[in-house]
Amino acid sequence: MSTAAGAHVVVVGGGLVAATLTRELRRLGHTGPITIVSDEAEVPYDRPPLSKQVLAGTVTPEETRLLKPADLEDLDVTLRLEQPAAGLNPVAREVELADGGRLGYDVLVVATGSRARRLPTVPELSGVHHLRSLDDATAIAEALPGVRRLVVIGAGFIGLEVAAVARNRDIEVTVVETAARPLSRVLGEDAGEVVIELHEERGVEVRCSATVVEVRGADGVEGVLLDGGEFLPADLLLVGVGAVPNTEWLEGSGIEIDNGVVCDDRGRTSLPHVYAAGDVARWRNALTGAHARAEQWQSALEQASVVADAVTGGGRVWDTVPYFWSDQYDRKLQFCGAAGPVSERRDTARGPVVLFGDGDEQLVGVLTVGNPRALAQGRRLVAAGTAWPQAQEWLAGL
């Protein structure tokens, strides 16, 4: 499905995928118009700093912008901000906009991302926050100076990163997690211990196997009641319980959706001339065979790059080892691959390293804390399908 260099490429969703795709298309020689349609008022911005440096005040909202004014001109891209997409007509090859307008495309890239999952038990009180957009981050940053007690629901990345920023400001922090370990969905049960240690050493209380059954407050949030009957007072409540792909606008278009827009390993959807990438998409990974929504910065970046390649007539597939990082306190928590059933931990001078094996004598994942170089080596070892005994030897030498 290669496309003429002059084709009109429309990206719906103004985040990392849109910015990366635009840069890559121009680098690969695409000369046709590129239009980014976004429901937000902001130019595409980078999300990882929102739960870290933007909250800590070390990165300004302007610094998170992925396309500066000069880039917009150099890349000759049209931005249509505050324009939510309402529908897709694949026969007419048109995106229907919420204001009734229609936008024709030759190639469409669906990149509408995801939104913070809401909990039915959490009412919309003042002091209750979710964190997904720049506006969310700004609101939390403004509230933090007046906060004495923070409760975080959900020991995922967003929740743990906000916990770290708040703890650095001497705020009392309790993290409540329903599962037995933090990040168990990505790291499995055992490796979550590394995360608990990281936070408990700094005075955060991590309550696993606990569920918030009620949020109390009249004008503003006052605290949460746990399933064991305990009441935790809070003047700020952060809910970080995962994300939901923004696919509703595609209903009725005929595109295949199953926990995200279903894509092959080049980002092609079930509709001709329509690709999807990033949090909204469920790609097949040609290396691991996994077919899952990735929800990671690195994956969105790589997928945007593969789509740009496909649009300009290339044949690349997405075949890299999934990877993410998280900044918590002064440490980097980095993970690549998958959490296999077998694991081995070693506490190196720089910090803990955990290897994951598939139980069939192969290395499938690596977790490091404070050791980026080891993670980078580990990522290559996972990609190479390194045998478990060799991986153990590598670990012993770190």
Next chain:
Amino acid sequence: MKVSVDQSVCREYANCIVEAPDVFDLEEDSGKVVALVVEPDPAQFDEVHAAAAACPVRAITLHE
């Protein structure tokens, strides 16, 4: 193509050395990025582009 790196911006993610291990490294002591090759071979251009794009803080600049 010429490669330049800004150590004052680098936050030691090491994403670059995954993408282009023959072009970038992290200094042993500081942990900051260094360019092992200033003028990469055309065969390395794709991985150098990938390394620059994979840097979350854009510490790598390519002059083409």
